[in-house]
Amino acid sequence: MSKEFQKYFETNKQTWDNKVGVHAKSDFYDLDSFKKGETSLKKYELKALGNVSGKSILHLQCHFGQDTLSWSRMGAKCTGVDISENAITLAKELNSELELDANFVCCNVLDTSLYIKNQFDIVFTSYGVIGWLPDLMPWAQMIAERLKPGGVFYIVEFHPIVWMFDYLEKTPVIKYGYNQKEVIYEEYEGTYADTNSNMISKEYGWNHGLGEVISSLSKAGLTIESLEEHDASPYEIFPGLIEKEKGMYVTKDKLYPLLFAIKATL
Numbered sequence: 001m002s003k004e005f006q007k008y009f010e011t012n013k014q015t016w017d018n019k020v021g022v023h024a025k026s027d028f029y030d031l032d033s034f035k036k037g038e039t040s041l042k043k044y045e046l047k048a049l050g051n052v053s054g055k056s057i058l059h060l061q062c063h064f065g066q067d068t069l070s071w072s073r074m075g076a077k078c079t080g081v082d083i084s085e086n087a088i089t090l091a092k093e094l095n096s097e098l099e100l101d102a103n104f105v106c107c108n109v110l111d112t113s114l115y116i117k118n119q120f121d122i123v124f125t126s127y128g129v130i131g132w133l134p135d136l137m138p139w140a141q142m143i144a145e146r147l148k149p150g151g152v153f154y155i156v157e158f159h160p161i162v163w164m165f166d167y168l169e170k171t172p173v174i175k176y177g178y179n180q181k182e183v184i185y186e187e188y189e190g191t192y193a194d195t196n197s198n199m200i201s202k203e204y205g206w207n208h209g210l211g212e213v214i215s216s217l218s219k220a221g222l223t224i225e226s227l228e229e230h231d232a233s234p235y236e237i238f239p240g241l242i243e244k245e246k247g248m249y250v251t252k253d254k255l256y257p258l259l260f261a262i263k264a265t266l
């Protein structure tokens with residue numbers, strides 16, 4: 001991986017390490033309900049991937065493993081990958097406590113193929129992932145390497161339009177490019193899961209338009225089965241959202257989608 005980006009990844013890793021303790025205590029991640037059996041998975045990915053029992057799943061950027069372990073509870077054989085050591089440590093603890101059989105690997109997602117050699121029926125990633133990566137071509141190539149022939153890749157992610165806004169302004173304004181190759185730096189108090197926390201988040205990110213996402217997957221050899229755009233998000237992480245149905249949030253005017261989802265096969 002390019003040395004140029006190392007300092008950005010290092011800062012992001014530090015921030016994510018600090019977020020883990022805050023998130024584990026947050027209502028947002030509601031670890032108590034999760035431990036009692038509540039799934040952390042949302043309706044889009046549950047519908048898209050259906051019955052995963054007996055399937056192998058590689059979960060990219062798994063945070064502290066709630067979604068990975070939710071797939072495990074449904075009978076999948078899961079491996080989760082994340083850059084944060086604290087996240088992977090907590091994921092492994094939860095795996096033991098809940099007597100599940102998931103594996104967790106701490107590495108940069110772009111280095112996944114250096115650490116994981118087997119291939120999977122499904123590669124899954126969701127909600128707040130590609131913005132941490134400067135270039136999607138190595139990411140897409142790694143996904144193609146880790147899928148079995150005929151395997152399925154599924155991503156459900158915040159729409160590139162939502163990342164054009166600067167949410168640190170009182171009234172969010174469009175400030176960043178739909179495709180922004182130049183790095184974006186943000187520093188603020190709190191996290192999306194606990195805005196009252198006094199931890200300082202220092203983050204480097206990049207914006208990727210849908211064209212780049214689709215083209216990188218396609219160039220890596222995947223066939224795009226569907227690209228969906230959704231107005232309703234299961235996460236209320238942007239200001240001014242309205243709860244449409246229980247646990248699903250939309251913008252007031254629905255002028256742009258909040259999410260996109262891609263299903264692709266190798």
Ligand SMILES: C[S@@+](CC[C@H](N)C(=O)[O-])C[C@H]1O[C@@H](n2cnc3c(N)ncnc32)[C@H](O)[C@@H]1O
Pocket residue numbers: 009012016061062063064065066067081082083084087107108109110126127128129132133
């Ligand atoms: C917003 S979270 C993923 C959301 C997940 N669906 C959840 O809510 O649990 C983003 C995750 O990406 C991880 N991450 C950020 N940059 C990464 C990188 N370069 N390689 C691997 N993981 C990375 C962070 O540590 C974090 O756990």
